[in-house]
Amino acid sequence: MTRFVRLGDIVVLFFCTFLSFLSYVSLLSVLNQPDAVKLLITRGAPRNAVNNAKETPLHVALKEGNEETVEMLIEENVDVNAKNEDGKTALHVALSLRQVNLARRLLQSEKLDLDANVDAEGNTPIHLAVKEGLDGFVEKLVARGFSPDARNRAGFTAEELREQQVKEAEETAERHLAAKEERELRKRRQAEQEMNLSEVTRFCRNYGLADSVAEILYKKKFRYLDDAFFDLSSAMLKKFGLSNDDREKLEQAREDYLAKSEREKAATLEAMERATARRRTLLRLLGFVVVAIIFLLLYFGLELFIARDSRKRR
Incomplete structure (x- = not known):
């Protein structure tokens, strides 16, 4: 220093x-x-x-x-x-x-x-x-x-200033709490909307399954009616927290859905085959009509030629 x-x-x-x-x-x-x-x-x-x-x-x-x-x-x-x-x-x-x-x-x-x-x-x-x-x-x-x-x-005196600060702090806390609750409510609504739009949720509701089943499957990231959903075993569903009754109803619903899908697929294939057969029949009929028209044109053309030739010889 x-x-x-x-x-x-x-x-x-x-x-x-x-x-x-x-x-x-x-x-x-x-x-x-x-x-x-x-x-x-x-x-x-x-x-x-x-x-x-x-x-x-x-x-x-x-x-x-x-x-x-x-x-x-x-x-x-x-x-x-x-x-x-x-x-x-x-x-x-x-x-x-x-x-x-x-x-x-x-x-x-x-x-x-x-x-x-x-x-x-x-x-x-x-x-x-x-x-x-x-x-x-x-x-x-x-x-x-x-x-x-x-x-x-x-x-304001110092004490009144303190009271004002306490009041403002409480009002600020209330606003923050209200804003937080509003954000959480929006998140819940958005999550509910997304869940309601998922294929698995619609499947559960169409087959009369409990809402809790749809919520559990949604939380476990099952959104679509894909192989992952249909391959879920009873043991895995039990691990998810589904009751015996809910598991049985879900398994029966999946069986019914798959059976219905097979029937719809078979009906679709049958309809496609019938449509193909009709197209083939129409094509054959159209072919016959075309041949008949060509034959008639040739016939009338030949008749016209013969008639003109006869006039020239006379």
Whole structure:
């Protein structure tokens, strides 16, 4: 640290001469080097310089959580009541960041002005402590002289602000719960629609099987009337949780379905054969008609030729 301070002795003139107040604050925000910062102050750097957000070195040190630097700045009599662009003092910042140790140190400062510690929204440190859930620290603020009955610009005391927060939290929780229930309901409806559209579900309902059977088969990913469905053994169905009665009804339904399918297939083949036979008969009949027409055309053509030839000979 001694070496660092000596280095600071060499360059401090550069900092104080050429660096802006903003650069000084930026240095403080990056380095937790209270000795170096103290050196800058003793060499003329403004201890209450502000950046574009009107933050003093104390504000920035608090935001960075640099306890040693905060302690040094308080000892160097920086303005503990200075406000940033939001009207927040160092105590406001410490409480907003839940920096309880630093807030406690600020309370110990004799220069802390109770009346000055009101931000742009009219919030006192007690308002912020309640907002951040630092109930244990509220007692310390009251003991220091802050009034628990002070109202902010919205007209709320700290206790009323707490009640409002609880109410808003409950309303938010209710909205989240309602939204969650709505999402779950949509998912259930979508799942029901998909299940109702599956071939296996329609099969179960067409054959009078219990809805629980269709639900179990759907959950087991049986959607179609394919080989996987018809190859399900009684042991596997029992493992799925189907009762003996449901298994017997399902097996009978599958047998009836397959028998019906075979009958329909046979009937379809028979109908196709009959249709083929009819087409063949029609083709034969059409062939006979064509031959007859050709024969008649040849016959009448020959008769016409003979008649013309007879006229020429006469």
